[in-house]
Amino acid sequence: MVGGRRTESFPMQHAKPSGEIVFPELTEDVVGRIAATADARVREVMELLILHLHAFVREASLTNEEWKNAVAFLTRTGQMCSDNRQEFILLSDILGVSMLVDAVNNSAGTGLTDSTVLGPFYAGPQRELTHGDTILLREEDGPPLIVEGTVTSQNGEPIGDALVEVWQTAPNQLYDVQDDAQPDGHLRASFRTDERGKFSFKSILPVSYPIPDDGPAGQLLQMMGRHPFRPAHVHFMISARGYRMLVTHLFLSGDAYLDSDAVFGVKPSLIVTPEERDGLHRIVYHFGLESLDEA
Numbered sequence: 001m002v003g004g005r006r007t008e009s010f011p012m013q014h015a016k017p018s019g020e021i022v023f024p025e026l027t028e029d030v031v032g033r034i035a036a037t038a039d040a041r042v043r044e045v046m047e048l049l050i051l052h053l054h055a056f057v058r059e060a061s062l063t064n065e066e067w068k069n070a071v072a073f074l075t076r077t078g079q080m081c082s083d084n085r086q087e088f089i090l091l092s093d094i095l096g097v098s099m100l101v102d103a104v105n106n107s108a109g110t111g112l113t114d115s116t117v118l119g120p121f122y123a124g125p126q127r128e129l130t131h132g133d134t135i136l137l138r139e140e141d142g143p144p145l146i147v148e149g150t151v152t153s154q155n156g157e158p159i160g161d162a163l164v165e166v167w168q169t170a171p172n173q174l175y176d177v178q179d180d181a182q183p184d185g186h187l188r189a190s191f192r193t194d195e196r197g198k199f200s201f202k203s204i205l206p207v208s209y210p211i212p213d214d215g216p217a218g219q220l221l222q223m224m225g226r227h228p229f230r231p232a233h234v235h236f237m238i239s240a241r242g243y244r245m246l247v248t249h250l251f252l253s254g255d256a257y258l259d260s261d262a263v264f265g266v267k268p269s270l271i272v273t274p275e276e277r278d279g280l281h282r283i284v285y286h287f288g289l290e291s292l293d294e295a
């Protein structure tokens, strides 16, 4: 819950070491000019944004050259965007902003499954399959996986007819939307839970993969000495009437990137160890949704 904060006076802690605050009246002037903003929330958010941006420029003593570089960087970021590529989401992800937005908007607690980032590869509603179906549209050379899930309220009551949307990478580290060679909708599908809140599907083990790093977000990662990899995971988006939508992943234990996910999406409760029997892997997981009545 973000609302309710109002900055009564300007934060002047961002002074130079000498204690001097550069041009404080400018900040007061800019904030003063938005006083007539009709929408209270727009005014609140813009005021905070201006205060923090000004504080950042003062604290970093941003040079003209750096300001120009930043403008050019953001321009390239926009130019990189297309129907299949959202560079701003990548930028938000690698700076931890997406996870922070997720954290301030989702509660965690007993009986509730932790949420994590949506990511840029959700491709909208997919074909609805029945329990036990495969989400593959072509053969893949990957270890077979069965996922068995149960969806309940935080009190453990089964939620029937919940929509469970899943998506994951192919063994070549790409989602179908990144790879023209994959059939559209490969390794993604929707399911409905039964009256016991259950769903299941066949797939293959997901693999760790680099986020697209051939654009500005990738250049920034490299400048910061960071790798672009995400640990292997399956995405889930679960919606049911009367409950807050759950957007999450399940990660595979033992992955080399669990501690350094490029987008900071890993939470310990979301790491699973598939059971293996005769080469078949099985994940059993319980998803707890937050009732909107109790929110």
Ligand SMILES: [Fe+2]
Residues within 6 Å of the ligand: 119, 121, 230, 233, 235
């Ligand atoms: Fe992903």
